[in-house]
Amino acid sequence: MLSSDEKLVERCIQGDDTAWEQIVTSYTRRIYNLGYRYTNRRDEAEDLTQEILIRVYQNLKSFRADAGTFQNWILKVGRNLIIDHYRQTRRFQQAAGTEELETMNLKDEKVPSPERTVERDEAARFLREGLEALSPELKEAIILRDIEGMAYLEIAGLLGIPEGTVKSRINRGRLELAKLLSKRRAQLGWQM
Amino acid sequence: MKCPQFEERLSEYMDRTLPASEMGQVAEHLHECANCSALLEEMRSILLRCRSFPSYEPEIALIERVLLRTTGRPRTRTFRELLDQYFLRPLLTPRFAAGAVLTLMFIGLTFGLFRDRISSATALLSPRELFSQMDRGAQALYSRGLKVYDKKNEWQAQFTFIKNNMLNRLGLMIDQLDVPVEGKKKSGEPRQQQEKNPSGKSSLLLLPT
Numbered sequence: 001m002l003s004s005d006e007k008l009v010e011r012c013i014q015g016d017d018t019a020w021e022q023i024v025t026s027y028t029r030r031i032y033n034l035g036y037r038y039t040n041r042r043d044e045a046e047d048l049t050q051e052i053l054i055r056v057y058q059n060l061k062s063f064r065a066d067a068g069t070f071q072n073w074i075l076k077v078g079r080n081l082i083i084d085h086y087r088q089t090r091r092f093q094q095a096a097g098t099e100e101l102e103t104m105n106l107k108d109e110k111v112p113s114p115e116r117t118v119e120r121d122e123a124a125r126f127l128r129e130g131l132e133a134l135s136p137e138l139k140e141a142i143i144l145r146d147i148e149g150m151a152y153l154e155i156a157g158l159l160g161i162p163e164g165t166v167k168s169r170i171n172r173g174r175l176e177l178a179k180l181l182s183k184r185r186a187q188l189g190w191q192m
Numbered sequence: 193m194k195c196p197q198f199e200e201r202l203s204e205y206m207d208r209t210l211p212a213s214e215m216g217q218v219a220e221h222l223h224e225c226a227n228c229s230a231l232l233e234e235m236r237s238i239l240l241r242c243r244s245f246p247s248y249e250p251e252i253a254l255i256e257r258v259l260l261r262t263t264g265r266p267r268t269r270t271f272r273e274l275l276d277q278y279f280l281r282p283l284l285t286p287r288f289a290a291g292a293v294l295t296l297m298f299i300g301l302t303f304g305l306f307r308d309r310i311s312s313a314t315a316l317l318s319p320r321e322l323f324s325q326m327d328r329g330a331q332a333l334y335s336r337g338l339k340v341y342d343k344k345n346e347w348q349a350q351f352t353f354i355k356n357n358m359l360n361r362l363g364l365m366i367d368q369l370d371v372p373v374e375g376k377k378k379s380g381e382p383r384q385q386q387e388k389n390p391s392g393k394s395s396l397l398l399l400p401t
Contacts, residue, residue, distance in 0.1 A: 017263040020262065020263055024259060028255050029247075045250075046250065049254060050258055053258045053262070054262055057263075124245055127241050146242035146243065147243075149243070171199075171204075181234065181238065
C-alpha cells in the first residue's frame with residue numbers, strides 16, 4: 001500500500017501541480033534546516049533548498065517506493081547536493097553571528113522572553129562553533145542523529161554506510177564535542 | 193574497565209542498549225572515575241542542547257520561487273492570505289485612512305445636526321413602540337372591518353326591499369292583466385282613477401327614505 005507521500009509523487013508524475021506544491025510545502029522547512037545546519041548561512045541554505053527541490057522535481061520519476069521512503073530519498077538527494085556544495089567551496093562556513101539568528105523566524109517557542117531568546121541563541125552559537133571544529137563526517141553524524149533526530153538505520157541508509165559505522169561516528173563525534181566544549185567553557189569560565 | 197573502554201561504550205550506555213553486565217561495569221567505572229563522570233554529564237548536556245537546537249522557518253518567498261521554477265505556477269494562497277491581499281492591505285493605506293476619518297467626521301456632524309430627528313426615529317424603532325403601533329394598526333383594521341360589515345348589511349336590506357317592491361309591483365301588474373273583457377268598459381273609470389292614483393301610493397313613495 002502506498003503512503004501519502006508516494007501517492008503525491010504519483011500524482012506529480014501524472015502532472016498534478018497541486019501535489020507537487022504539497023510536497024514542497026511539507027519538505028521545504030526540513031531541507032532548509034538541514035542545509036542551514038551544514039552551512040550555517042541562511043542565504044546558502046535557501047539556495048541549497050531551492051536547488052535540492054528543483055533536482056527532486058526533475059528526478060521524481062527515478063524514485064522507487066520499494067527502495068525506501070520518499071522522505072529518505074529526498075533527504076539523500078539533499079545531502080548529496082549539500083556535500084557537492086561543500087566540495088565546491090571546500091569548507092563549511094564558519095558560524096554566522098547571532099545577529100543573523102535574531103533576524104530569523106524562530107518557530108520553537110510561541111512567545112519566548114528576550115532573556116530566554118538570548119540565552120538560547122548563545123547556547124546554539126556555542127554548540128554550533130563546537131560542531132564546526134569537528135570533522136565533516138562526525139559533524140554530519142551528530143547533525144543527523146542528535147539535531148535532526150533520525151534513527152541509526154535511517155542515517156545508515158542516507159549515508160550509505162553500515163549501521164555500526166554510524167554508531168561509531170556518533171559516539172566519536174559526541175565525545176570530541178563534549179571534550180571540546182568542556183575545554184572551551186573552562187577557558188571562558190562559563191557555567192552552562 | 194579503563195577510561196578508553198568506557199568512552200567506546202558511552203553512547204550505548206546513554207541509549208541503554210548495552211548488555212546488562214557491561215552496564216554494571218560502566219556504572220562501576222563512573223563511580224570510581226571523576227573525569228569520566230564529568231564527561232558523561234557534559235555529553236548529556238550536549239544532547240539536551242542538540243534536541244532543543246532552534247529550528248528555523250524559511251521565507252514563504254522561497255516556496256514561491258521553487259514552485260515558479262518547477263511548475264511555473266505561483267503558490268496557492270490560503271483564505272487568510274487572499275483576505276489580506278485583496279481586502280485588508282488595500283484598505284490599510286493612508287488614503288483609505290484619510291477617507292475613513294473624513295467619513296466618520298461627516299457621519300458625526302450629520303448625527304449632531306439631526307440628533308432630535310434621529311433620536312425620535314430610533315425611538316419609533318424601539319420594541320415597545322413597534323408593539324403599540326402594531327396594536328393601533330390592528331384596532332384600526334378591526335373598526336374598518338366593522339364599518340364594512342354594517343355597510344354590507346345596509347346594502348343587503350336595501351336590495352331586499354327593492355326586490356320585494358319590484359315583486360309586489362309585478363304582482364299588481366299581473367293582476368290587472370288578468371281582469372275579464374266584459375268588465376272592461378264598466379271598470380274604465382275606476383281604472384282611470386286607479387291609474388291616476390294606484391293603490392294610493394306613487395312609485396316614488398316606494399323608494400326608501
